[in-house]
Amino acid sequence: MKRFVALYFFFIALLFALFYTSTNILSTVLNDGQTNITLHFLGLFLAPEQLKGIDIWINPQYKIVIGKACNGAIPILFLFASILAYPSKVVHKIVWMGIGYISFSVVNVIRILLVVYVTQTGEGQADFYWSHDLVGNVLLMLTGLGLFVAFIKTSSKHI
Numbered sequence: 001m002k003r004f005v006a007l008y009f010f011f012i013a014l015l016f017a018l019f020y021t022s023t024n025i026l027s028t029v030l031n032d033g034q035t036n037i038t039l040h041f042l043g044l045f046l047a048p049e050q051l052k053g054i055d056i057w058i059n060p061q062y063k064i065v066i067g068k069a070c071n072g073a074i075p076i077l078f079l080f081a082s083i084l085a086y087p088s089k090v091v092h093k094i095v096w097m098g099i100g101y102i103s104f105s106v107v108n109v110i111r112i113l114l115v116v117y118v119t120q121t122g123e124g125q126a127d128f129y130w131s132h133d134l135v136g137n138v139l140l141m142l143t144g145l146g147l148f149v150a151f152i153k154t155s156s157k158h159i
Contacts, residue, residue: 007085015077020068034105035071041109042066046116056112058119064112064128072108075140076101082148088155096151100144107143111136 019027035054043051050057056064064070079100083093118131 004085004087008081011081011084012078015081020073020077031068031071031073034073035066035068037105038071038109038112039066041105042112045109045113050116056116058116058128062119062125062128064116064119066112070108070112072104075108075144076104079104079144079147082144083151086152086155088151092151092155096147096154100147100151103143103147104140107139111139114139 017023019030021027022031039051039054042056046056054066056066058064080097083096083100086093115128115131115136118135119125119128121127122131
C-alpha cells in the first residue's frame with residue numbers, strides 16, 4: 001500500500017507537469033486538443049448561437065468558458081496516476097487508460113450539458129454553483145472511482 005501511495009503521488013506530479021501545466025508545448029497541444037474535442041461534442045447538442053469559440057452563452061449576460069480546467073483533463077490525469085501506480089500488466093493499464101479517457105470525455109460533456117441546462121432553466125448563478133461544483137464534481141468523482149474499481153477487479157495483479 002505504501003508503494004502504491006508513493007507511486008500515485010509521483011505519477012500525479014509527473015503527469016501534471018508533463019501534460020497539464022503550461023510549461024511545455026506538449027501540455028499546451030494536448031490541453032488545446034482536449035478542449036477542442038470537448039467543444040466539438042458540445043456543439044452537437046447546443047444551439048448554434050450558444051457556442052462561440054470556447055464560450056457557452058447561457059443567456060446574453062451569462063456565459064461559461066470551456067478552458068483547460070473544464071476540458072476533462074484533470075480527472076483523466078488523476079485516473080491515469082492511479083492506474084500507473086497500481087501493480088498490473090502494462091497492456092491492462094493501457095486498455096484501462098483508453099477506457100478511462102473515453103469515459104471521462106463522454107461524462108465531462110454530459111456534465112457540462114447538465115450545468116448549461118440547469119443554469120439556463122433555473123436561477124442563474126446559484127444553480128450554476130450546485131450543478132457545477134456539487135453535482136458535476138460528484139459525477140466526475142464517482143466516474144473515476146467506478147473506473148478504478150473496475151480496473152482493479154479486472155486486474156490479474158501479476159506483472
